[in-house]
Amino acid sequence: MVSRRPDPWPQDHGGDVWVQPEGARVVDFSASINPYGPPPGLWEELGRVWPRIVHYPDRRCRGLRAALAHRFGLPGEVILPGNGSAELIDLVLRALAPARLVWCPPDFSLYAQFAPAGTALVEVPRQAARGFRVDFGRLAETVQPGDVVVFSNPGNPAGCLEPADEVLRLARRCRERGALVLVDEAFMDFCPEEGVLGRAADGGGILVLRSLTKFYALPGLRVGFLAGPADLVGRIARLQVPWSVNTLAQVAGAHCVGRRAWEEETRAAILGEAERFRERLGRLPGVRPLPSAANYLLVELLPPAPTATAAYEALARQGILVRHCGSFGLGDRYLRIAVRRPEENEELVGALEGILGVRRAAG
Ligand SMILES: Cc1ncc(COP(=O)(O)O)c(C=O)c1O
Structure with missing residues (x-):
């Protein structure tokens, strides 16, 4: 036991x-959820598609993936929708099973919690005296071949925003060393100018997570997505439980991301x-x-x-x-x-x- x-x-x-x-x-x-609720028209849309629950959900999430691809200017095959971004954190770590997971506490606890049994946790802490910012200098020195480096941006719980340039520089460094950065952008819809989602498919040592929970106020439906190089995303997708993103979540996600x-x-x-x-x-x-x-x-x-x-x-x-x-x-x-x-x-x-x-x- x-x-x-x-x-x-x-x-x-x-x-x-x-x-x-x-x-x-x-x-x-x-919980930090948009207090104004989801975009207009969602309840009507969910009411309209309700009868579809007699069928299995679309396993490939075609409609949602297409909506996300269109909204974020990415090819569909680099996107993997999940049952909240929490599911995707677990999937990424299980698929990669790195020897070391480098993380930056205080940060979202699921990174450490989902580290597979054989993975060593390496801490590069965020210091209170530095406003809990990610210490990119120390991360770059710490990273070794095969590592996965993970952090939230904006950071949870401190809300500090790291510049996209710094994140991409670290990703390049990681790629040179045969490591990978997983950037959790669950709250990036509030400050999209520093997001690196658009660079996720470049093969530049980076995987990006997004959540529709926070900005679109959908915590109870569970929908998020991962973006990264197509081959890696395909490998991660093979571990996903079939139909993990239910029909209502898929429809809601596709509805929400189009409301500019x-x-x-x-x-x-x-x-x-x-x-x-x-x-x-x-x-x-x-x-x-x-x-x-x-x-x-x-x-x-x-x-x-x-x-x-x-x-x-x-x-x-x-x-x-x-x-x-x-x-x-x-x-x-x-x-x-x-x-x-x-x-x-x-x-x-x-x-x-x-x-x-x-x-x-x-x-
Ligand atoms: C930084 C961060 N990432 C990911 C998640 C998971 O969100 P969800 O699974 O609802 O997409 C949370 C939830 O609190 C979070 O704070």
Whole structure:
């Protein structure tokens, strides 16, 4: 039997709203999902295709793959849709089974969790003093033949954005050394200018992951995709459970990625609100939100602010769920807070003011 050390922290992932009593009001800041919901027309589209569930899904995801190829200007054969990008992280690591997986904690925990049994984990940490940026210099020195290097960009939980140039330079270095970079761009729709998806098919030592969960607000349907050199993507696809992307997820994905005007408006609304929300949080004593390129803020709590556990618990009692960052290895000092709608963000600021004993100025 495998023994598992009990996790000392309250959460190992965001979005677990299911533990609340049925009907209880929860405002979920713990998973970073677009608070405005999916693009218009999705419910009608899903209603229209509902009868198709009497058939197996299209195993090759032809419609979704074509929509993604069209949207991102890539050939269809370099794209592999998956049951969320989580499935694809697992598939890539199982298919490549590298001797070493080089990762950059604090970062998304599934990279380490899905490392195959024989894979050694090598850490090139992101330092708090450097705003949790990826240390490209150390990565380039560390990488050895056969390695897979993985990191999220923008980074989770800190939201820092690495320039595409740096990512591509590292990928070239990896290719020269016979290694590979897996860039997880789950949140790149919020800041697409630094994405390297368009370069994924070049054979330049890079695989790119995207998720439709966050920007398109589809966490419950499970849809993401991988892009990379066609031969490698084909090898990875052979390990995928057949029909893992269900019919509704395929239709929803194809519907969502074509909405360019909605995309622009959504991005502008969320990034504008992120800036305003950060500024509001930063005025609270001991509350230090870091700059972020995405729809979440990593918030450091310093005295007189309470510990992350105390803040998490006090907020939870008011039906407000935030992400405690203990399971990212950040101890009891950090929370990750999604950017939601202005009125919800104000509710959270008000709750924190209550916890901190701050009185609001009248008027
Ligand atoms: C950085 C990052 N990558 C990937 C995922 C997995 O997303 P999904 O499987 O919903 O596409 C998450 C989810 O939290 C994430 O934060």
